[in-house]
Amino acid sequence: MTxxxxxxxxxxxxxxxxxxxxxxREIIVSREVSNSKDGDxxxxxxxxxxxxxxxEKFAEKNGLTLLGIYHSHxxxxxxxxxxxxxxxxxxxxxIIISVMEGTTDKITSxxxxxxxxxxxxxxxNINELDKV
Amino acid sequence: xxxxxxPTPLRKFTHNQGTINTDGGTIKENIVSLAxxxxxxxxxxxxxxxxxxxxxxxxxxxxxxxxxDKENTKVLPDSVVSIIxxxxxxxx
Numbered sequence: 001m002t003x004x005x006x007x008x009x010x011x012x013x014x015x016x017x018x019x020x021x022x023x024x025r026e027i028i029v030s031r032e033v034s035n036s037k038d039g040d041x042x043x044x045x046x047x048x049x050x051x052x053x054x055x056e057k058f059a060e061k062n063g064l065t066l067l068g069i070y071h072s073h074x075x076x077x078x079x080x081x082x083x084x085x086x087x088x089x090x091x092x093x094x095i096i097i098s099v100m101e102g103t104t105d106k107i108t109s110x111x112x113x114x115x116x117x118x119x120x121x122x123x124x125n126i127n128e129l130d131k132v
Numbered sequence: 133x134x135x136x137x138x139p140t141p142l143r144k145f146t147h148n149q150g151t152i153n154t155d156g157g158t159i160k161e162n163i164v165s166l167a168x169x170x171x172x173x174x175x176x177x178x179x180x181x182x183x184x185x186x187x188x189x190x191x192x193x194x195x196x197x198x199x200x201d202k203e204n205t206k207v208l209p210d211s212v213v214s215i216i217x218x219x220x221x222x223x224x
């Protein structure tokens with residue numbers, strides 16, 4: 001994820017991650033997806049609905065849960081924006097990677113609380129991520 | 133009867149079921165059938181006017197219903213309908 005975020009700098013990257021849902025969420029694999037946003041990709045990302053459909057199919061085919069979405073904030077803190085909140089859906093973890101001048105600075109994860117309509121930060125324990 | 137694929141973020145409203153059998157001859161009828169089975173799902177799919185939310189996209193097979201006949205698109209008994217949440221965001 002961080003490599004994708006750095007390679008995409010100064011544009012925002014986006015991708016899905018998959019794994020197991022339990023008391024904690026374990027990420028097993030992440031997959032890049034194209035930022036389909038028309039216009040300024042340095043401050044916006046969008047996923048084509050067809051790509052989303054493929055992401056759900058990948059999860060089902062591999063017996064994994066689609067746990068969430070990662071995206072980068074180029075030269076910006078790893079905190080969700082108003083725009084991120086407005087577009088957030090329940091259940092998903094939203095990983096945000098802050099990339100400062102091309103180098104990963106900070107990684108955070110957030111989940112929407114559907115009762116308060118606010119993001120709550122999740123704790124991250126980083127091991128090694130696979131990538132396919 | 134068609135099959136509706138529920139996206140992962142909305143499965144908590146369908147008792148964690150990913151595929152639901154629905155009734156109806158059109159997309160709209162099948163989505164209404166789905167919401168009748170799972171009332172908690174309704175507000176996540178329909179707006180206050182009863183229209184499908186603009187943040188929700190519907191696919192019939194691999195095709196966006198917006199390039200077909202939208203909500204009036206015909207659904208066959210073996211059709212697979214997917215509900216897709218719009219995924220977007222950005223730093224500011």
